[in-house]
Amino acid sequence: AxxxxxxxxxxxxxxxxxxxxxxxxxxxxxxxxxxxxxxxxxxxxxxxxxxxxxxxxxxxxxxxxxSLEEIVNGAIFEEDHHEMVIVRDIDVFSLCEHHMLPFYGKVHIAYVPRGKIIGLSKFARIVELFARRLQVQERLTSQIADALERLLAPEGVGVITECGHMCMAMRGVEKQGSTTISSAMRGSLKSDADLRREFFFSACSRK
Structure with missing residues (x-):
């Protein structure tokens, strides 16, 4: 989009x-x-x-x-931190562009800063920005990752979305309870298998 x-x-x-x-x-x-x-x-x-x-x-x-700039509103700060930051279980609700039925679930975000960090509330705002459009889950996942890469130029960014789709539950195959998982990795989270594994484990493990 x-x-x-x-x-x-x-x-x-x-x-x-x-x-x-x-x-x-x-x-x-x-x-x-x-x-x-x-x-x-x-x-x-x-x-x-x-x-x-x-x-x-x-x-x-x-x-x-x-706009992305409007919701971030300057909340980017200089910080000498180079370890992975993970924000998990951000609620997401969107409309599937194929049937205009809802899909909803959780978004997990990781990034490895390169001298800049962003206010924690902005992760949810960025998710909302792209979720409040007609979407497909795969594109939504990529747009969140690309936005963070553009804003922060970090060493790496990773986004995982876990969603249930009402177009599968209410019509068609009518399979309630199924979950679709999508991911988008950029930079070190794409190239470093250990870092990526740590993110997946932290994001997807359940108590």
């Missing part, structure tokens, strides 16, 4: 009008869908559903209108 512009002024000055227009379009689209499946969008239980749906979609796809 195309990286949103880093121009924060453009994002803030156009957001109100653009959001209103998108929400109106989404409301009309859902009314059409409701009629197509045999429902009446004017009945009491569905009367405000198009509005709720539009607001929900704005939230769930807000990653398209937010």
């Amino acid at each position: 195309t990286q949103p512009s880093g121009d924060l002024t453009a994002v803030s000055t156009t957001s109100t009008d653009a959001t209103s227009s998108r929400e109106e379009t989404l409301e009309g689209a859902l009314e059409t869908v409701l009629r197509c499946v045999g429902e009446d969008p004017r009945r009491a239980g569905l009367l405000k559903t198009p509005q709720r749906f539009a607001r929900a979609m704005e939230f769930l796809t807000s990653g398209y209108t937010t």
Whole structure:
């Protein structure tokens, strides 16, 4: 997916009008869908559903209108630390682009700094930035790794995602409980098997 512009002024000055227009379009689209499946969008239980749906979609796809620079907000610090840092079990929720059904699970991130570290809360923010788009798990995993590599130029970066997909549980093969694991390794976490093994063990071991 195309990286949103880093121009924060453009994002803030156009957001109100653009959001209103998108929400109106989404409301009309859902009314059409409701009629197509045999429902009446004017009945009491569905009367405000198009509005709720539009607001929900704005939230769930807000990653398209937010920049990486905006969420990091300068929280990168000089630090002479060269050992691996692991942040595990970051919650992730996204929409599969194939059926627009949710997939959700955990993200584990590791990096080996090269003179720069990032505020710990920013890992979750970066995950949210890319998860709040229509996604596939493999691309989501790579985008998180690439973003950290771009921001920090570290010695190495690793990202592991473990997700359940509702498109497998609710339709198609209807297999509840299955988990998909994806990984993206950069730098020393790709070239050093021992370092990569340490990350996988720390991230995926369960108490």
